[in-house]
Amino acid sequence: MKNQLISILIVAMTLATAWAIRGQFGHEQGAAWAGGIGGLALVLVSKRKDWYSKIYSIAMASAVGWGAGGMISYGMVVGYGRSSSFPDAFYGLLMLFVIGGLYGILGGGLVGLTLESSKEKKINWGALLAEMIAGGIFGYYLFVVQLEWLMTPPRAEAWSVCLGAGLALLWHLARNNYTSSLRVSLYSALGAGFGFAFGNFLQTLGAGLEIQFNMWNVMEYSIGFFGGIGMAYGVFSSVWPEETSFSESWESKIAMLLVFVGIPFINLIDSMGYHTLLERIKDPVNPETTAMLSTLFSTLIVFSVALIGWYKYTKSKTGLERKGILVLFVTYLAAYILVSYIVSGVFAGRFPSNHQLYVVNLAVILWLAGKQYTPFFGKPIAVMPVNRWFLYLIGIVIIIMLLALISVNTHGVMGGAHERFMN
Numbered sequence: 001m002k003n004q005l006i007s008i009l010i011v012a013m014t015l016a017t018a019w020a021i022r023g024q025f026g027h028e029q030g031a032a033w034a035g036g037i038g039g040l041a042l043v044l045v046s047k048r049k050d051w052y053s054k055i056y057s058i059a060m061a062s063a064v065g066w067g068a069g070g071m072i073s074y075g076m077v078v079g080y081g082r083s084s085s086f087p088d089a090f091y092g093l094l095m096l097f098v099i100g101g102l103y104g105i106l107g108g109g110l111v112g113l114t115l116e117s118s119k120e121k122k123i124n125w126g127a128l129l130a131e132m133i134a135g136g137i138f139g140y141y142l143f144v145v146q147l148e149w150l151m152t153p154p155r156a157e158a159w160s161v162c163l164g165a166g167l168a169l170l171w172h173l174a175r176n177n178y179t180s181s182l183r184v185s186l187y188s189a190l191g192a193g194f195g196f197a198f199g200n201f202l203q204t205l206g207a208g209l210e211i212q213f214n215m216w217n218v219m220e221y222s223i224g225f226f227g228g229i230g231m232a233y234g235v236f237s238s239v240w241p242e243e244t245s246f247s248e249s250w251e252s253k254i255a256m257l258l259v260f261v262g263i264p265f266i267n268l269i270d271s272m273g274y275h276t277l278l279e280r281i282k283d284p285v286n287p288e289t290t291a292m293l294s295t296l297f298s299t300l301i302v303f304s305v306a307l308i309g310w311y312k313y314t315k316s317k318t319g320l321e322r323k324g325i326l327v328l329f330v331t332y333l334a335a336y337i338l339v340s341y342i343v344s345g346v347f348a349g350r351f352p353s354n355h356q357l358y359v360v361n362l363a364v365i366l367w368l369a370g371k372q373y374t375p376f377f378g379k380p381i382a383v384m385p386v387n388r389w390f391l392y393l394i395g396i397v398i399i400i401m402l403l404a405l406i407s408v409n410t411h412g413v414m415g416g417a418h419e420r421f422m423n
Contacts, residue, residue, distance in 0.1 A: 003373045003374055004375055004376070004377055006371060007045040007236060008229055008232040008233055008375070009368060010041060010044075010045050010232075010365055010368050011038065011041045011042055011228045011229075011231065012224075012226070012228035012229045013228070013361055013364065013365050013368075014037060014038060014040075014041035014228065014365055015034065015037070015038035015041065015224040015225070015228035015231070016221045016222070016224035016225035016228060016361070017224070017333070017358055017361040017365075018033070018034035018037040018038060018224060018336060019031075019034045019220050019221065019224025020217050020220045020221040020224065020354065021336050021337060021340045022034040022220065022224075023216065023217060024271070024344060025267055025270075025343075027270075028068065028070035028071055029070070029263060029266045030267060031068075031069060031103075032064065032067025032263050033063070033264065033267060034066065034067075034336070035063040035064070035065060035066025035067050035107055036059045036062055036259045036332060037332050037333050038066065038224075038228060038231070039055075039060075039061065039062025039063065039111060040059050040325070040328060040329040040332055040333075041228075041365075042058065042062070042111065042232065042235060043055045044322070044325050044329050045232075045369065045375050046235075046236075046375060047322065047373075047374060047375070050242055050243045051115065052320045052321070052322070052324075052325055053243075053320070054252065055320060055325060055328065056252045056255035056256040056259060056260075056313070057114050058114050059255065059259045059332075060255035060258050060259050061110040061111050061113065062107060062110070062111045063258070063259055063263060064110060065106040065107035065108070065109065065110035065111060066103055067263075068106050068162060069102050069103035069106060069107070069162055071156075071158040071161070071162065072099050072102065072158050072159045072162060073156050074095075074096065074099050074152065074196075075152075075155065076155055076418055077096055077099065077151065078092065078096070078200055078203075078219075078416075079092070079416055079417055079418030080092025080095070080417075080418050080420055081197075081200040081201070081203075081204060082200075082203075082414045082416055082417040082418075083414075083417045083418065084411065084417065085408065085419060085421070086405060086408050087420075087421040088417075088418070088419050088420055088421055089407050090400070090401055090405075091420060091421065092404075092418075093200055093201065093400045093407075094197070094397070095151055096196040096197045097193040097194065097196060097197040097396070097397075097400055098193065099159055100192040100193040100194070100196030100223050100227065101189040101190070101192060101193035102162040102166050102189070103188075103192045103196075104185070104187075104188030104189035104190070104191060104193060104227050104230055105169065105170065105185050105186070105188065105189045106162065106165065106169065106185075107192075107227070107231065108184040108185040108186075108187065108188025108189065108231045109166075109173060109181055109185030109188075110169075111231065111235070112180055112181030112182070112183070112184035112185060112235070112238075113128075113173070113178060113181045115180070115184075115235065115240050116178055116180055116240060116241065118241040118243055119243065121241065128169070128172050131168045131171075132165040132168045132169055133165070134168065135164040135165045135166075135167055135168025135169075136162070136164045136165040136168075137161075137164070138164050139160045139161055139162075139164020139165070140157070140160045140161050142160075142164070143157075143163065170182065170185060179382060179383060179384050180234075180240060180382075182384050183234045183237070183238050184231060184234035184235055186234070186384070186389055187231070187233055187234035187389075188227060188230040188234060189230070190230050190389070190392055190396060191226040191228070191230020191231065192223055192226060192227030194226050194396050194399075194400075195222045195223040195225060195226030196219070197400050197403065198222050198226065198403065199218060199219030199221070199222030201403040201406075201407055202215065202218050202222060203215040203216060203218055203219040204407050204410075204414070205407065205410060207411070207414060208410050209410075213353065213354070214352065214353075214354045217354045232375075236376050236377055237376075237377045237380055237381055238380055238381060239381070252313070253313070256313045259309070260306055260309025260328075260332070261305075261306045261309065264302040264305050265302055265306070267302075268298060271343060272294070272298035272302075272339060272342070272343060273295060274291050274295045277294045277295055277342075277343060278291035281343075281345045281348050281350075283347075283348040285348075290345070290348045294342045294343065294345075294346075294347050297347075298339050298342050298343070301335050301338050301339055302335070302339070304335070305331060305332065305335045308327070308328070308331045309328065312324050326369070330366070333362060334362065337355070337362065341355055
């Protein structure tokens with residue numbers, strides 16, 4: 001059991017660190033970089049050579065799945081969680097559980113499908129994509145347009161799109177007997193959902209106690225940590241097909257280009273451009289020089305990620321070994337940490353304390369990776385215990401209710417709080 005716990009902890013700390021960094025970038029592209037890092041960690045600790053051969057596809061599935069939820073607006077919901085009234089606080093934490101659960105459903109489900117795909121059981125990705133798009137459109141028009149269930153007014157209600165797509169994904173998994181993928185999806189949902197709600201509770205508690213730390217970052221770390229636990233547990237406790245042969249495919253090349261070239265460059269364009277950093281960093285001494293240096297070094301880092309990703313791909317004609325997986329993992333995570341330092345103003349002399357913890361996390365992750373052995377449970381589960389999962393769900397909702405009750409009794413009126421029911 002010790003080996004499994006270490007493996008799960010590595011994935012949890014990795015996704016948590018990446019998700020905390022994601023707060024510097026936001027939206028789908030920032031979440032996609034973080035999700036890709038989580039997928040790389042999963043392959044690294046798996047020690048399965050057949051998974052090494054499709055690491056780019058696994059990382060892409062994780063990036064797309066976890067990144068898709070980045071379209072959801074949750075600022076208003078976080079404000080409800082900071083309310084001093086119990087109905088509003090409970091609503092806020094419960095809706096954050098729903099939003100986090102949507103991250104997990106999509107991220108865990110797509111990762112699971114990629115792992116479950118084999119020559120004997122190929123995934124019909126075209127049909128799945130069509131179903132999820134249709135589900136997303138249906139979800140928006142049903143929940144928002146027809147039923148007028150507005151979670152985050154006056155902001156966009158993109159949660160309904162993700163909910164429709166997520167339900168379509170779950171139906172696809174259940175209908176086609178992708179039991180292992182279904183387990184990963186549902187356990188990822190529980191983990192990420194609880195992590196988001198619990199993180200908001202910690203954020204509110206820290207603000208009430210006037211703790212001098214970036215408590216928003218604590219919330220982000222929490223969703224990644226518990227989401228990583230759910231995804232890793234689902235993967236390492238399930239049954240997966242084994243493939244003995246390696247075959248280079250155009251899918252791997254496209255996946256590599258998306259993960260190591262596309263996602264970093266989109267983040268570069270949207271978050272690390274000269275004018276963006278000039279406005280964001282606001283160096284009072286040398287604003288133009290600071291912004292120019294920041295953009296140049298960010299560009300250098302992003303190009304380095306692309307070159308290393310391409311180099312490892314071209315040199316792996318017969319498959320990657322674990323050392324190659326480790327290089328890809330460290331490159332992708334370390335680059336995310338470095339550009340996070342840059343956009344936070346390192347060239348203006350700013351070294352936020354939470355960034356030092358990112359480096360500490362990376363060091364601990366690498367140390368644990370050196371001590372980690374087989375991550376898979378001795379008796380993998382080949383079925384989805386639905387009744388047990390619903391018991392976990394009910395238990396988590398009760399815990400969230402208790403967290404809301406504790407929260408409203410630890411602070412008064414708080415800045416950034418919103419009220420929906422007690423106005």
